[in-house]
Amino acid sequence: MDAARALREIAFWLERAGAPTYRVRAFRRAAAVVDDLPDLDDRVASGRLTALEGIGKTTAAVIEAAHRGEIPEYLARLRSEVDVPEHGRELRAALRGDCHTHSDWSDGGSPIAEMANTARELGHEWMVLTDHSPRLTVARGLSADRLRQQLGVVAELNRRLAPFRILTGIEVDIMPDGSLDQDEDLLAELDLVVASVHSELRMAAPAMTRRMRAAVANPHVDVLGHCTGRLIGEKKRPQSTFDAVAVFEACRDNGVAVEINSRPDRLDPPRELIRLARDTGCLFSIDSDAHAPGQLDWLSYGCARAEECELPANQVLNTSTAETLLNPHP
Known part of the structure; x- marks a missing residue:
């Protein structure tokens, strides 16, 4: 799974759920960092993602899981919690x-x-x-x-x-x-x-x-x-x-x-x-x-x-x- 896309999807579901703006921005900011990162493979392999400004423990875990081809746990949880009305x-x-x-x-x-x-x-x-x-x-x-x-x-x-x-x-x-x-x-x-x-x-x-x-x-x-x-x-x-x-x-x-x-x-x-x-x-x-x-x-x-x-x-x-x-x- 593309790491930047996973981060942006998390931001999307957080917005839909009415989460605080600062939390949403953290994932969008991390996605922008990944977009401009030429050495993502090396960063993930060496565990140096959190050394980057705009990447914290939570966003790093999302990036690492996505980079392995997995659906990040954070994203999977948000998808499962989506409130979709039965009617309409x-x-x-x-x-x-x-x-x-x-x-x-x-x-x-x-x-x-x-x-x-x-x-x-x-x-x-x-x-x-x-x-x-x-x-x-x-x-x-x-x-x-x-x-x-x-x-x-x-x-x-x-x-x-x-x-x-x-x-x-x-x-x-x-x-x-x-x-x-x-x-x-x-x-x-x-x-x-x-x-x-x-x-x-x-x-x-x-x-x-x-x-x-x-x-x-x-x-x-x-x-x-x-x-x-x-x-x-x-x-x-x-x-x-x-x-x-x-x-x-x-x-x-x-x-x-x-x-x-x-x-x-x-x-x-x-x-x-x-x-x-x-x-x-x-x-x-x-x-x-x-x-x-x-x-x-x-x-x-x-x-x-x-x-x-x-x-x-x-x-x-x-x-x-x-x-x-x-x-x-x-």
């Missing part, structure tokens, strides 16, 4: 891409290329890069100038990664008045726009309803992200209150998909709202909201909830090819 497997297999991902251009932990390569390895045909908009300074949101720079980087990566495709996008903040936190002309250039509320989440229901309806009425918006804003993990946050019927009707009437956010600490919206949006006639987008490569595999959690809510695959935006996504009405 058929829908997960039908997904061709992911409409909500982040890179280290904003608050993600990995370069765009690494996110794209992992998405491709997972069998995706495309992914939408949706780093944050400028108002979310804590997430290093992209100014208009930085977003334009990113478009150039994506164009170059697409030349290298074809036929896999990175679609251009943004997770744009919905401002308190329902306007969007980015230049309208620039939003018009993007392949897909996810609009999300990240501030004033406890706004009174009538005002929040007006805010969200105004946002989804914007012709550039394609997906309404994590609509309730809730957190259900260690850091709990209650749902925002709004007239869900009115908001979902606005989504339906404007062709905006309701996101099923697959992050284990969100799983937003809750099941009763998924069913309500389904019955309202909304489209859906099942997204990872991944901030690291391993998190791209969280889509299975969203698919499980979609199946539990009897959501048909033809109502899910990301069962489409990139061409159909970009040109839904040829």
